[in-house]
Amino acid sequence: xxxxxxxxxxxxxxxxxxxxxxxxxxxxxxxxxxxxxxxxxxxxxxxxxxxxxxxxxxxxxxxxxxxxxxxxxxxxxxxxxxxxxxxxxxxxxxxxxxxxxxxxxxxxxxxxxxxxxxxxxxxxxxxxxxxxxxxxxxxxxxxxxxxxxxxxxxxxxxxxxxxxxxxxxxxxxxxxxxxxxxxxxxxxxxxxxxxxxxxxxxxxxxxxxxxxxxxxxxxxxxxxxxxxxxxxxxxxxxxxxxxxxxxxxxxxxxxxxxxxxxxxxxxxxxxxxxxxxxxxxxxxxxxxxxxxxxxxxxxxxxxxxxxxxxxxxxxxxxxxxxxxxxxxxxxxxxxxxxxxxxxxxxxxxxxxxxxxxxxxxxxxxxxxxxxxxxxxxxxxxxxxxxxxxxxxxxxxxxxxxxxxxxxxx
Amino acid sequence: xxxxxxxxxxxxxxxxxxxxxxxxxxxxxxxxxxxxxxxxxxxxxxxxxxxxxxxxxxxxxxxxxxxxxxxxxxxxxxxxxxxxxxxxxxxxxxxxxxxxxxxxxxxxxxxxxxxxxxxxxxxxxxxxxxxxxxxxxxxxxxxxxxxxxxxxxxxxxxxxxxxxxxxxxxxxxxxxxxxxxxxxxxxxxxxxxxxxxxxxxxxxxxxxxxxxxxxxxxxxxxxxxxxxxxxxxxxxxxxxxxxxxxxxxxxxxxxxxxxxxxxxxxxxxxxxxxxxxxxxxxxxxxxxxxxxxxxxxxxxxxxxxxxxxxxxxxxxxxxxxxxxxxxxxxxxxxxxxxxxxxxxxxxxxxxxxxxxxxxxxxxxxxxxxxxxxxxxxxxxxxxxxxxxxxxxxxxxxxxxxxxxxxxxx
Ligand SMILES: NC(=O)c1ccc[n+]([C@@H]2O[C@H](COP(=O)([O-])OP(=O)(O)OC[C@H]3O[C@@H](n4cnc5c(N)ncnc54)[C@H](O)[C@@H]3O)[C@@H](O)[C@H]2O)c1
Ligand SMILES: NC(=O)c1ccc[n+]([C@@H]2O[C@H](COP(=O)([O-])OP(=O)(O)OC[C@H]3O[C@@H](n4cnc5c(N)ncnc54)[C@H](O)[C@@H]3O)[C@@H](O)[C@H]2O)c1
Numbered sequence: 001x002x003x004x005x006x007x008x009x010x011x012x013x014x015x016x017x018x019x020x021x022x023x024x025x026x027x028x029x030x031x032x033x034x035x036x037x038x039x040x041x042x043x044x045x046x047x048x049x050x051x052x053x054x055x056x057x058x059x060x061x062x063x064x065x066x067x068x069x070x071x072x073x074x075x076x077x078x079x080x081x082x083x084x085x086x087x088x089x090x091x092x093x094x095x096x097x098x099x100x101x102x103x104x105x106x107x108x109x110x111x112x113x114x115x116x117x118x119x120x121x122x123x124x125x126x127x128x129x130x131x132x133x134x135x136x137x138x139x140x141x142x143x144x145x146x147x148x149x150x151x152x153x154x155x156x157x158x159x160x161x162x163x164x165x166x167x168x169x170x171x172x173x174x175x176x177x178x179x180x181x182x183x184x185x186x187x188x189x190x191x192x193x194x195x196x197x198x199x200x201x202x203x204x205x206x207x208x209x210x211x212x213x214x215x216x217x218x219x220x221x222x223x224x225x226x227x228x229x230x231x232x233x234x235x236x237x238x239x240x241x242x243x244x245x246x247x248x249x250x251x252x253x254x255x256x257x258x259x260x261x262x263x264x265x266x267x268x269x270x271x272x273x274x275x276x277x278x279x280x281x282x283x284x285x286x287x288x289x290x291x292x293x294x295x296x297x298x299x300x301x302x303x304x305x306x307x308x309x310x311x312x313x314x315x316x317x318x319x320x321x322x323x324x325x326x327x328x329x330x331x332x333x334x335x336x337x338x339x340x341x342x343x344x345x346x347x348x349x350x351x352x353x354x355x356x357x358x359x360x361x362x363x364x365x366x367x368x369x370x371x372x373x374x375x376x377x378x379x380x381x382x383x384x385x386x387x388x389x390x391x392x393x394x395x396x397x398x399x400x401x402x403x404x405x406x407x408x409x
Numbered sequence: 410x411x412x413x414x415x416x417x418x419x420x421x422x423x424x425x426x427x428x429x430x431x432x433x434x435x436x437x438x439x440x441x442x443x444x445x446x447x448x449x450x451x452x453x454x455x456x457x458x459x460x461x462x463x464x465x466x467x468x469x470x471x472x473x474x475x476x477x478x479x480x481x482x483x484x485x486x487x488x489x490x491x492x493x494x495x496x497x498x499x500x501x502x503x504x505x506x507x508x509x510x511x512x513x514x515x516x517x518x519x520x521x522x523x524x525x526x527x528x529x530x531x532x533x534x535x536x537x538x539x540x541x542x543x544x545x546x547x548x549x550x551x552x553x554x555x556x557x558x559x560x561x562x563x564x565x566x567x568x569x570x571x572x573x574x575x576x577x578x579x580x581x582x583x584x585x586x587x588x589x590x591x592x593x594x595x596x597x598x599x600x601x602x603x604x605x606x607x608x609x610x611x612x613x614x615x616x617x618x619x620x621x622x623x624x625x626x627x628x629x630x631x632x633x634x635x636x637x638x639x640x641x642x643x644x645x646x647x648x649x650x651x652x653x654x655x656x657x658x659x660x661x662x663x664x665x666x667x668x669x670x671x672x673x674x675x676x677x678x679x680x681x682x683x684x685x686x687x688x689x690x691x692x693x694x695x696x697x698x699x700x701x702x703x704x705x706x707x708x709x710x711x712x713x714x715x716x717x718x719x720x721x722x723x724x725x726x727x728x729x730x731x732x733x734x735x736x737x738x739x740x741x742x743x744x745x746x747x748x749x750x751x752x753x754x755x756x757x758x759x760x761x762x763x764x765x766x767x768x769x770x771x772x773x774x775x776x777x778x779x780x781x782x783x784x785x786x787x788x789x790x791x792x793x794x795x796x797x798x799x800x801x802x803x804x805x806x807x808x809x810x811x812x813x814x815x816x817x818x
Pocket of ligand 2: 431432433434435436437438455456457458459460461498499500501520521522523524525543547567568569570633634635636637662
């Protein structure tokens with residue numbers, strides 16, 4: 001018997017809507033949780049903190065010192081009077097997830113809670129398997145929890161632009177209308193993911209689409225581009241609210257990495273030819289996009305897909321921008337081409353649509369000189385914390401093996 | 410360090426090629442293992458026998474009495490002098506799988522070893538999760554084993570026509586060439602699977618395609634239609650070689666089910682309007698197709714997709730054919746429309762290509778009157794073994810819940 005104990009999809013006594021942020025201790029999730037709390041949503045963070053464990057296991061650390069999740073939430077309460085509820089646990093554990101749903105009764109779930117590094121998923125067999133299990137089963141559990149305990153609840157799920165790969169035609173937002181042998185249909189956009197991590201997101205998308213159709217789940221899949229930046233209005237309020245900033249070759253994303261490399265005088269590490277073009281966005285736009293998705297929920301049974309980025313750059317473009325900004329600050333910035341550890345096209349067509357979030361009201365923060373200046377200054381401020389051994393890529397798409405890899409001390 | 414200990418992709422001392430049949434105790438796998446053994450391949454069966462466990466747990470049984478895998482293999486040896494090696498274990502257990510690879514050194518792996526029932530995957534949350542975990546992780550392990558221990562080895566993987574769903578355009582074999590905004594690319598055919606089982610196959614296909622590209626795996630994905638029939642030349646040799654024949658609502662496929670229903674005087678159970686159209690094939694063609702795929706391996710790095718079926722029918726068509734054949738045998742055959750337990754289109758366009766296996770030399774056994782007669786006679790022969798409680802569908806796509814379901818005694 002399904003649907004018993006369904007929550008009503010109502011606001012709570014205070015008239016505020018309840019948003020559960022899964023993965024709320026992470027880079028995007030923490031910024032989003034604070035942003036939504038600030039905007040008067042009732043927020044709960046669900047996280048098993050496994051990302052902090054990965055860092056320990058691989059001997060990595062955030063550029064910025066980050067407070068424990070407990071101290072983060074206490075500090076937020078002290079500064080703003082706002083409470084963020086905390087549920088520590090693994091969403092692959094359905095018993096735990098069911099209890100959090102029954103206790104918090106969310107109107108919307110924002111699901112950031114996955115293993116999200118492509119290189120991590122390509123370290124060894126056990127990490128590849130972990131990534132797909134953690135992400136696919138976690139998301140399945142969230143779908144079952146919504147069906148069982150809150151069927152009006154809106155799922156806002158983080159996907160990635162990497163699901164599409166680099167096709168030789170324009171990338172649409174989730175669907176493409178195809179005319180073939182004289183007949184026409186609108187179909188899911190074909191997926192060509194380039195790592196076990198990206199593949200896990202493709203699997204999630206297919207699973208979610210099915211449950212929208214079969215169960216009437218309302219879902220928004222945010223195919224996010226590469227995020228850069230660190231400060232948001234809320235995380236800037238106090239050092240204990242500071243967000244994580246990954247610069248290492250496993251978890252760091254390219255623009256953040258280049259800024260740290262420039263700050264410590266390491267040559268910018270362009271993989272191969274550097275013609276790899278992707279969509280990018282400022283973390284201040286991540287939080288804005290999620291808020292827009294929540295404020296404008298998908299309909300029952302709708303599987304809505306937004307491409308969540310604001311600008312396209314090639315890796316070469318980014319290296320040039322960071323070089324110019326660095327020189328203005330008196331940094332000497334060099335660029336080297338590193339043998340590409342990934343299997344990917346290094347020169348390719350890329351034109352991805354991203355109008356749907358703009359139509360909902362997104363006001364993008366474009367990558368300007370001033371942002372790059374402040375990001376570089378930020379990296380310079382923390383440069384004593386940089387472990388330069390973490391900069392060069394160590395994970396190879398082709399050399400991945402079956403032996404569990406241990407990082408040397 | 411990957412690739413150490415790679416097997417050479419050579420024939421064995423006797424000059425015969427070695428084929429590992431994962432899931433070789435199942436319906437398609439057993440018939441295929443015997444067929445390949447008969448054709449002088451060196452065959453090993455890898456199976457954890459979990460399918461026999463499902464039957465116990467759900468209180469189901471094959472229409473035909475089936476011997477244990479040990480007795481099956483002993484009987485084959487006694488009749489033909491041919492040895493089939495046996496490895497009992499779970500391919501989700503990589504330690505086990507690695508040992509079987511190192512011991513048997515296959516030139517080709519035929520991978521049937523998955524939870525393959527759509528209704529089973531829709532029983533409850535834990536079976537949905539089991540299905541995706543078992544199938545996706547099992548297949549990932551097979552890919553890693555091939556990369557590590559036998560990179561020349563050809564993977565022949567069973568997919569399903571159900572991966573494509575029922576698009577309003579022609580279904581191609583794996584890929585479709587799309588012209589969009591003046592540019593053209595050939596892309597993976599979009600997938601719209603209709604159950605957690607079918608979705609697991611979509612996930613597998615994406616994972617395999619990636620490893621072909623990243624690691625140079627050679628793979629053939631056989632998107633098989635619905636299989637019918639029971640006897641093959643080899644299984645007909647002795648009753649201990651008899652294949653399983655599922656007629657229940659969880660594991661039975663439609664034509665096999667209709668024959669048993671006709672044999673016991675149960676009305677044929679058409680789900681909804683009965684316009685659901687799919688590709689079908691005789692189990693004698695399953696074994697032929699697999700042999701053709703092995704004899705003509707994919708190239709290194711090639712992800713080859715064949716649609717493996719020989720004819721299209723709607724459920725209504727099949728009911729009419731079984732009714733006619735039954736009446737010839739003096740059976741009174743009625744048809745009822747059962748409320749559709751699935752979420753699927755009941756009237757739709759369907760035109761799926763299936764030329765690639767024909768080009769390789771497939772000589773189809775079409776569904777003829779004589780086959781239907783013999784299938785019906787077969788069902789009549791065993792009708793005392795039918796448990797009529799297993800005929801009506803009990804699993805609902807919409808009512809699936811989170812509580813583990815136990816079947817009443
Ligand atoms: N950072 C980017 O540039 C980027 C780009 C595109 C998409 N995304 C997506 O956005 C989401 C968040 O990314 P991020 O950069 O903030 O990652 P992150 O690693 O900083 O945060 C992920 C959080 O999820 C938690 N988590 C993981 N598995 C969990 C589980 N089973 N149960 C409970 N919690 C779990 C981790 O502990 C971590 O706190 C991810 O889904 C990611 O794929 C990120
Ligand atoms: N029967 C059909 O009509 C049909 C149609 C399309 C595709 N297929 C595909 O063909 C394949 C075989 O189907 P079938 O009808 O023979 O199914 P089956 O259930 O009769 O056989 C599957 C076999 O795989 C084994 N198995 C499952 N998980 C395993 C694991 N983790 N480790 C080791 N062994 C495992 C089972 O014990 C069983 O013997 C499946 O992949 C199925 O999806 C079948």
